Amino acid sequence: MSGNFVVAGGSKGIGLEVVNQLIPSADRIDVFSRSQGGLTGHEKVFRHDMDFTENDLDFSGIPDIVNGVVYCPGTINLRSFRALKPHDFVSDFEVNLVGAVKFLQGCLTALKKGAGDQPASVVLYSTVAVSQGLSMHASVAAAKGAVEGLTRSLAAEWAPKIRVNCIAPALTDTPLASRFFSSPENRQAMALKYPLGRTGVPADLASTARFLLSSESSWMTGQVLAVDGGMSTLRS
Numbered sequence: 001m002s003g004n005f006v007v008a009g010g011s012k013g014i015g016l017e018v019v020n021q022l023i024p025s026a027d028r029i030d031v032f033s034r035s036q037g038g039l040t041g042h043e044k045v046f047r048h049d050m051d052f053t054e055n056d057l058d059f060s061g062i063p064d065i066v067n068g069v070v071y072c073p074g075t076i077n078l079r080s081f082r083a084l085k086p087h088d089f090v091s092d093f094e095v096n097l098v099g100a101v102k103f104l105q106g107c108l109t110a111l112k113k114g115a116g117d118q119p120a121s122v123v124l125y126s127t128v129a130v131s132q133g134l135s136m137h138a139s140v141a142a143a144k145g146a147v148e149g150l151t152r153s154l155a156a157e158w159a160p161k162i163r164v165n166c167i168a169p170a171l172t173d174t175p176l177a178s179r180f181f182s183s184p185e186n187r188q189a190m191a192l193k194y195p196l197g198r199t200g201v202p203a204d205l206a207s208t209a210r211f212l213l214s215s216e217s218s219w220m221t222g223q224v225l226a227v228d229g230g231m232s233t234l235r236s
């Protein structure tokens, strides 16, 4: 799929895999992150330093025309409700929701120009914990619930020029979730919770983003796609 793409959080985890999967066909990929992470340097990839928790962010480095964007920064702040302080909710909301808002506002003019024969495309990330009600997930589930609301609202507001969809992963082996994969025993215990017998890998979630960015999904908008090894729908 040719075109210009912008990946917020494209330096690690799922976002890095999105970048790697886009490289063969994209014309240009701009990445916003706080560090270089696992990016190895490629002529099509342009990284810009950015912390989405800061204000007055500079998006002037992106091309005038952008065909698709993905926002990947997220949190896994798992604690009992009793242990969570109000600032934990604010902090999770800042990274997951407000950061996405800043990103989309920064890219909107270029995205509108990217809508031609095909609509431009936005991909956001939620979590299985929004639809499933998992204990210890109050803060992140509340923040990601807002992301799902944003997805549907913007999909309505921006149709037919820009499509907006969201992916809801379950546990995936990335730097964000590394503490759940700290030993072979932990890894095995986590895998057993899933009907498909394993936890996610970045490619599972990146290939869904690539699909949502492509014309293969051109009649889809306002959707939240569960990519979770069956966790949200099956009991085995």
Ligand SMILES: NC(=O)c1ccc[n+]([C@@H]2O[C@H](COP(=O)([O-])OP(=O)(O)OC[C@H]3O[C@@H](n4cnc5c(N)ncnc54)[C@H](OP(=O)(O)O)[C@@H]3O)[C@@H](O)[C@H]2O)c1
Binding pocket: 008, 009, 010, 011, 012, 013, 014, 015, 016, 032, 033, 034, 035, 036, 037, 050, 051, 052, 053, 071, 072, 073, 074, 075, 076, 095, 125, 126, 127, 128, 168, 169, 170, 171, 172, 173, 174, 175, 176, 177
């Ligand atoms: N992994 C899971 O088990 C899981 C489960 C459910 C949902 N998700 C969701 O899936 C998405 C991707 O998760 P992931 O596991 O790939 O996360 P990750 O491993 O932490 O990677 C996140 C990416 O975002 C960047 N980032 C984080 N905070 C940032 C900030 N304040 N400003 C700028 N860049 C920032 C990171 O780069 P720098 O550190 O270089 O800035 C990195 O490139 C997230 O929205 C997450 O909530 C993940």
